[in-house]
Amino acid sequence: MKVYLPDGAVREGRGIDLSDTAFAPETVVAAVRDPGSPADALRIDCPEPDSGHDVLARVPISTITTKRLSTAVARSRGRSSPVDEELDRLTSRLAEYADTDDDYSTPLRAARRRLAEAGDDEAGLRERTASLRGRLAAHREAGDDDAIEATRAELVDVATQLSEVETERIAAEQRLEALEREAKRARDSRDERLRLTDAVANRRREARTYFADTLAAEFDEARDALSALSSETTDTDTLTALAAVRLADFRAPVVSTCRFFADAETAAHHLDCPVIRL
Structure with a gap:
């Protein structure tokens, strides 16, 4: 592993101490994951991070359960x-x-409103058509030719409007039906997505439980071995995180901000992986 600092200095080894720099842990982890960093920034030449490194890339780790560490x-x-x-x-x-x-919901409301309006317009024009036909019949009985012509002309105009409104109403019905189909497909898709999301979460929980059970004894042994290395009391979370790193099979470096080990080389030796200490 080689670390290229912005000032041109190069540090090399299995355990590298960067505690004399001002780099944040997140910056160092990012450089581990991205070896193509700009030349004027921190650059780390190391193997590509392994599976599980995303969880254990930095120690100590807070708010991570033993099940997730075991996984x-x-x-x-x-x-x-x-x-x-x-x-x-x-x-x-x-x-x-x-x-x-x-x-x-919004387009459906608009489509229903448009269909209702078209239906009302159509019903009103049909009533007006029926009324005009009644008037036309009465004018014919009375032999009023002028009234007949005027009513017939009005009836033709109303019939044209009715045809247009019928076309609008049919289009509104089709639009609403299409939206209802799309809404149903969206609901079904959402329901299936939620079902699958729950199923995936359940299987992941089952996998984490399985790994925690199968690695429980190894975790106990690793914690005991690490505890024996220090006379000072170390909080359980930090000790468990260090035990997880010790048990993991990593080629990429882990970034450590704890002082459990005397130096980076010692940490790399006991954790059996490259370590960058901050």
């Missing part, structure tokens, strides 16, 4: 759980569903 350790070793096959299948299925929640 990171197991994945770094290439281990699988009894639910992995189903988990992969469910994850692939879930990836097919877009993470969108289209809201059809």
